[in-house]
Amino acid sequence: MDVFSLNQKSIERYENFSRSFANIRSEDLQFAIDRAYNERRYVREPLISLNPRFRPGASVDERAIDGTILADTAKVFRRNDGAPIELYVHQDMALGMAQSGKGFVVTTGTGSGKSLCFFIPLIDAAIRARAADGP
Structure with missing residues (x-):
């Protein structure tokens, strides 16, 4: 499994889902929203952790x-x-x-x-x- 691709696909799905709620007609508002998504303002960095093997x-x-x-x-x-x-x-x-x-x-x-x-x-x-x- 490629966790980085999985992370990117999850971000894309979230963006598509969250954008599906509104049809924004104002160009300046749409520009500001696009910029916020492009800057990944609504997405946290992935957390990667390794779990130890237990005996x-x-x-x-x-x-x-x-x-x-x-x-x-x-x-x-x-x-x-x-x-x-x-x-x-x-x-x-x-x-x-x-x-x-x-x-x-x-x-x-x-x-x-x-x-x-x-x-x-x-x-x-x-x-x-x-x-x-x-x-």
């Missing part, structure tokens, strides 16, 4: 086999193709902390899957509670 941990199936979570919980956390979700180390560690009843804090970058650190133990606890209450 791989166990899969949810591996955690079901070792008893950390239930097999039914592992069935919930699958990819679209049915494959088990592969956890990152920080997710795997958080899962272990949660299952041992310890409190924990997760501080990692954007896109690291922090939400799963809390969702997997929560869903597992709900499935366990339902199983304990019976059908």
Whole structure:
């Protein structure tokens, strides 16, 4: 993917969209608006960031086999193709902390899957509670 072309196309689409609301007949006003668009007054510079690779941990199936979570919980956390979700180390560690009843804090970058650190133990606890209450 060429992110710079994507950025330029996004700017062009935004300009076309924003210009579609009015038909400006005044030449001096149209000139001022064209100049503002040409100077990119309404467009911010692109933000480029690189996300680090996070260390791989166990899969949810591996955690079901070792008893950390239930097999039914592992069935919930699958990819679209049915494959088990592969956890990152920080997710795997958080899962272990949660299952041992310890409190924990997760501080990692954007896109690291922090939400799963809390969702997997929560869903597992709900499935366990339902199983304990019976059908």
